[in-house]
Amino acid sequence: MDLSKLNVVQREAVEITDGPLLVLAGAGSGKTRVLTHKIAYLIEEKDIFPSNILAITFTNKAAEEMKNRIEKLIGGKSVGLWMGTFHSMCLRILRRNANVIDYNSDFTIYDVADQNTVVKKAMKELNIDTKHLNPKHVRNIISMAKNEMISPEKFENLHKDDFKYFNYIKIYKKYQKTLKNNNSMDFDDLINNTIAILQKNSDVLSFYQRKFKYILIDEYQDTNYSQYLLALLLSGGYNNICAVGDSDQSIYKFRGADIRNIYEFEKDYENARIIKLEQNYRSTQTILDAANNVIKNNRSRKPKNLWTAKDSGEKIKYYNAYSEKEEAKYVLREIERYREKTYNEFAILYRTNAQSRVFEDVFLQNNIPYQMIGGLKFYERMEIKDILAYLKLIQNPVDNVSFERVINVPKRGIGKRSVEKLNEFANSRGLSLYESLLEIEDISTLSAKAIKLFIEFREIIRSIRSNLDTLNVLDVFDKVIEKTGYISDLILKDTIQDTTRIENVKELKSGIIDFVKSNEDDASLSNYLAVTTLQAGVDSMNDDSDGVLMLTLHSAKGLEFPNVFLVGMEENLFPSYMSSQTEEDLEEERRLCYVGITRAEERLFISHSSSRMLFGKTNRNQISRFIDEIPENLFDIDNSGNTHKTKINNYNNYNSYNAYKKNKSVKSSGDTKIDEGSKYSAGMKVKHKIFGNGTVIDSEKGVLTIAFEGKGIKKLMAGIVPIEIVG
DNA sequence: ATATTAGTTTTTTTT
DNA sequence: AAACTAATAT
Numbered sequence: 080m081d082l083s084k085l086n087v088v089q090r091e092a093v094e095i096t097d098g099p100l101l102v103l104a105g106a107g108s109g110k111t112r113v114l115t116h117k118i119a120y121l122i123e124e125k126d127i128f129p130s131n132i133l134a135i136t137f138t139n140k141a142a143e144e145m146k147n148r149i150e151k152l153i154g155g156k157s158v159g160l161w162m163g164t165f166h167s168m169c170l171r172i173l174r175r176n177a178n179v180i181d182y183n184s185d186f187t188i189y190d191v192a193d194q195n196t197v198v199k200k201a202m203k204e205l206n207i208d209t210k211h212l213n214p215k216h217v218r219n220i221i222s223m224a225k226n227e228m229i230s231p232e233k234f235e236n237l238h239k240d241d242f243k244y245f246n247y248i249k250i251y252k253k254y255q256k257t258l259k260n261n262n263s264m265d266f267d268d269l270i271n272n273t274i275a276i277l278q279k280n281s282d283v284l285s286f287y288q289r290k291f292k293y294i295l296i297d298e299y300q301d302t303n304y305s306q307y308l309l310a311l312l313l314s315g316g317y318n319n320i321c322a323v324g325d326s327d328q329s330i331y332k333f334r335g336a337d338i339r340n341i342y343e344f345e346k347d348y349e350n351a352r353i354i355k356l357e358q359n360y361r362s363t364q365t366i367l368d369a370a371n372n373v374i375k376n377n378r379s380r381k382p383k384n385l386w387t388a389k390d391s392g393e394k395i396k397y398y399n400a401y402s403e404k405e406e407a408k409y410v411l412r413e414i415e416r417y418r419e420k421t422y423n424e425f426a427i428l429y430r431t432n433a434q435s436r437v438f439e440d441v442f443l444q445n446n447i448p449y450q451m452i453g454g455l456k457f458y459e460r461m462e463i464k465d466i467l468a469y470l471k472l473i474q475n476p477v478d479n480v481s482f483e484r485v486i487n488v489p490k491r492g493i494g495k496r497s498v499e500k501l502n503e504f505a506n507s508r509g510l511s512l513y514e515s516l517l518e519i520e521d522i523s524t525l526s527a528k529a530i531k532l533f534i535e536f537r538e539i540i541r542s543i544r545s546n547l548d549t550l551n552v553l554d555v556f557d558k559v560i561e562k563t564g565y566i567s568d569l570i571l572k573d574t575i576q577d578t579t580r581i582e583n584v585k586e587l588k589s590g591i592i593d594f595v596k597s598n599e600d601d602a603s604l605s606n607y608l609a610v611t612t613l614q615a616g617v618d619s620m621n622d623d624s625d626g627v628l629m630l631t632l633h634s635a636k637g638l639e640f641p642n643v644f645l646v647g648m649e650e651n652l653f654p655s656y657m658s659s660q661t662e663e664d665l666e667e668e669r670r671l672c673y674v675g676i677t678r679a680e681e682r683l684f685i686s687h688s689s690s691r692m693l694f695g696k697t698n699r700n701q702i703s704r705f706i707d708e709i710p711e712n713l714f715d716i717d718n719s720g721n722t723h724k725t726k727i728n729n730y731n732n733y734n735s736y737n738a739y740k741k742n743k744s745v746k747s748s749g750d751t752k753i754d755e756g757s758k759y760s761a762g763m764k765v766k767h768k769i770f771g772n773g774t775v776i777d778s779e780k781g782v783l784t785i786a787f788e789g790k791g792i793k794k795l796m797a798g799i800v801p802i803e804i805v806g
Numbered sequence: 807a808t809a810t811t812a813g814t815t816t817t818t819t820t821t
Numbered sequence: 822a823a824a825c826t827a828a829t830a831t
Contacts (some may be wrong), residue, residue: 138821166821191820331817433817453820487807494807615821633819655818658819671819695822696815 080123080152085109085116092354093117096125096293099340102323105385106370106677107361110323114295115145117161117321117356119152121293123615130159133291133313137298138615139164141637146355163293165306166266166613169273173264174605176283179276185605187263187475188612192459194265196480198771201253207246221251225267226303226335231255260511262477277312288316298325298637299344303335311347320348326381327374330633330671332664342381354632359385359677361639363392366683369709370676394715397706398686403434403647406688407441410644413684414447417642422448425737426628426640428675430653434646435629448626453616453634461539462569462580463587467608467610469559470552473543474604477511486512486536489568493536497529513540539563550601554593556588600648632675643679645672648687649700672705685709 081089089109092102093116104110118134121127134140142162150157161168170188177184189197198214198221224234231252238244258264264272277284294314296302299322302310314320322344329338345351359367367387374380396413400406414425427438427630432454442449457463463489468481475481487493504514504522515522516537519530543558550558560566566584569577594610595602616634628640632653647653654668676683685706690697 164821184824269821331820431818490808492807496807613821619809631819652818657818667819 080116080120082116082120085112086358086727088354088356088358089113089116089675091631092356093120095354096121097354099318099351100321101299101344101348101351101353102356103341103353103383104323104325104356105359105383106325106328106674107359108356108385109358109360110356111141111145111148111327112298114297114323114355115148115152117295118145118149118157122149122156123153127293128159129157130161131162131290132295133168133293134160134162134295135165135168135297135310136162136303137164137637138617139613140165140615140620141297142167142619146305160472164613164615165302166269167310169269169309170272170609170613172276172287173269175709176276176280179280179283180272182259182264182272183475185262185264185475187471187478187481188269188609189258189259189263189265189480190612191218192464193263193480194222195726197254197257198250201250201257205246205249205253207250212246217247217250220247221254222265222267223335224251225265225271226305228271228305228308257479260477261479262475264482267305270309274305274312277309285316287313292317293319295321295323297323298328299627300326300329300338300341301331301334301336303337304340305335307337307340307347318348327377327383327670328636328674330636330667330674332667355383357385359387361680362387362617362677363389363681364597365391365394365713366676366679369395369672369683369713372710372713373669373676373705373708374673377669378662379666380687393682395709395713396682396715398684399702400686400688401690403437403688403691404441406646406686407437409686410438410646410684411441411445411447413644414642417682421625422627423450423622423625424641425644426630426642426678427637427644427646428630428632428635428636428678429647430632430655430671431647432631434652438629438646442627448624450621450624450626450628452620452628452630454631456569456616457583457586457619458611458614460580460583462565462583466556466559466565466587467611469543469563469565470555470604470608472513472540472607473547473559476513476540476544479505479512482512485563489563489565491532491536493529493532497533498527500524500529501533511686513537547604550597550604552604552607553588553591553602555604556591560584574730600684620762632671635678636674639678639680641680642682642684643675644684644686645675647691648685648703648706649691650703651700652691653703653705669705 082093085093086109092100092113102110102113104113114134118132121132122129134142134145136145142164146157146160148164149160159172173182173186174184177186183644191591195214195218198218199209202209202214202217214684223409229237231248231254234244234251235248238248238257240275253328258268277287291313294310296310301324310322314550322341324341326338326341329336330342332338340347345353362370364387367385371385375382398406398409410427414422418425429435435451435454439449439451445469453477465485468484471478471481472485483498500522501515501519502509503510503524504513508515508516508518516533519525519533519537522530537560543555543562547555566581569581569584591607594607598606598610617638620628650659653672654665658664658668687700687702687706690699692698772788776786
């Protein structure tokens with residue numbers, strides 16, 4: 080095994096194979112290289128069977144890439160290696176052992192939209208007004224509880240004295256019961272039910288504990304409690320666990336990720352060894368300086384020293400646009416200016432998916448190829464969800480959520496009231512909706528016409544399900560289209576919208592054809608549904624097609640690009656308004672900024688817009704505090720000889736954020752002189768010149784009262800004046 | 807049962 | 822601005 084391409088520390092991380100090991104890997108420090116070499120080393124040098132290794136990555140794409148790299152290293156002997164996300168690994172265990180927890184192995188996986196449907200239905204049945212209590216919020220509460228391994232019963236015990244939780248308890252109970260009845264699991268259940276199986280059946284536990292002699296987990300800083308517990312359980316046999324992560328890149332708290340997992344690794348695993356990878360091979364010195372200066376503002380952080388041997392490279396480009404459209408045009412100009420060969424050397428990173436729209440518009444208008452990752456996902460379109468719901472129902476007929484979605488699609492005259500009656504019947508007999516169809520003649524409340532329509536639907540499903548186990552997804556798909564008349568209905572309606580829908584269904588079909596081709600070993604309906612629901616945004620990224628990449632900062636984790644645009648760097652947007660209220664949330668936003676900056680290899684572009692449309696209204700946001708945290712001298716210099724950073728100070732609006740506090744020491748920034756009476760963009764006048772050092776003695780309504788040494792007390796508009804806060 | 811309309815809500819990030 | 826929901830008309 081050739082380890083000569085690794086540095087001393089990386090090699091150490093590879094060669095320590097036994098016992099618990101935590102690799103603290105700074106951004107761009109070659110952790111993928113360590114992981115791939117380590118697995119290759121285990122197979123080649125330690126004669127470990129690939130089937131005895133479990134490697135967990137954050138996305139399926141990362142798993143795929145790593146697998147390819149390992150096969151290159153060892154010459155293609157990785158058959159049997161378990162490599163994938165927590166969710167896909169759990170799915171494999173669940174399909175084999177679902178019976179242990181009284182599930183059928185044909186269970187359906189519910190995505191977030193399905194979850195919301197279940198919550199809404201539960202709330203309706205419990206007579207809880209969705210105006211008073213947002214179903215999405217409830218879904219989040221339930222999911223967070225699950226991430227902490229809190230079952231509905233535990234949840235009730237924990238909160239039974241708190242009246243605020245009264246409804247949550249009821250909904251959570253009903254929600255979980257519905258999932259069980261529908262033979263379905265949500266994302267969190269995939270983890271938790273796997274744990275339940277391992278805890279319930281010691282044979283299964285010891286089977287997997289013996290199987291997985293070596294366990295490696297990437298992105299450990301973004302694991303949640305149940306994932307942590309699962310890793311602990313699985314590694315309980317051999318205790319060979321290698322966790323790799325970077326606490327500065329923990330950005331999934333909203334999904335239950337707990338940064339403490341990485342901080343407390345030593346406590347959780349006795350005799351754990353720790354290795355720090357601190358040399359960055361990705362970015363220029365300038366980019367790294369910017370990143371380090373931003374992240375150092377996080378107070379709850381353990382300091383580390385990330386360095387690079389690269390030279391400083393180009394300075395950071397900065398642009399203040401007046402509108403989001405103009406910002407997009409700026410990005411386009413810069414891409415054309417710097418592009419040498421391909422477009423996929425450029426990535427546009429933003430905080431929210433909604434921001435992609437302007438970029439799409441401008442790029443389309445100018446015929447610039449682009450690839451958008453995530454966002455309004457293909458699988459979330461109405462017609463696609465319809466077809467998928469059919470497929471889910473075919474596979475798992477007790478899935479009532481899918482049943483209700485398709486019962487009247489395309490329109491076949493079955494109305495809301497009839498479905499309600501069917502529901503009542505199903506509930507009273509303890510049957511699923513599809514099972515109730517088998518006894519449809521017994522529902523006395525239904526009209527003869529309704530019964531006839533229900534029977535027609537039943538026969539459609541029955542005919543598609545016949546000989547099901549001899550069919551692959553494509554066969555089932557074709558049958559669904561044929562028997563339901565989905566496409567012929569759209570052709571009949573013939574509006575522009577329906578034409579694009581037909582296109583989308585065709586695209587879905589070609590996706591299924593591709594799937595069947597590349598999954599010859601298991602082209603089943605069940606596998607197709609699982610793979611598509613567990614697919615991450617980046618998993619659909621196509622490395623072969625050339626286009627500017629557009630993706631959220633979250634999706635960009637783990638990726639790198641020669642040129643990175645960090646756009647929409649405005650207060651309330653980034654950091655997000657929702658996440659800037661508490662220090663803890665703000666620190667996570669800052670980590671997100673750190674992730675964004677460290678994606679760049681050669682050039683970093685930072686931009687923001689003075690005005691931005693939100694909910695059909697134009698808003699004005701201040702410049703992101705994160706820009707101010709990057710030292711001025713790292714920014715490019717414009718024609719006027721000023722650094723862009725100076726320009727930022729001048730344009731800064733009043734009402735500056737928390738920097739201006741009482742008793743803070745201030746000093747005027749040396750070279751920027753502001754004349755009395757000059758006007759600035761916000762239409763305000765600067766009242767005074769300021770020089771020297773002083774102390775803020777009061778600040779109200781955007782006016783600072785500063786006592787300057789030897790110059791007396793002056794009142795100034797906060798933010799307009801280029802003053803620095805000291806200390 | 808379905809089409810139309812008026813009113814309301816949405817955007818934080820995702821396996 | 823667009824997408825969803827509830828009420829009303831057909």
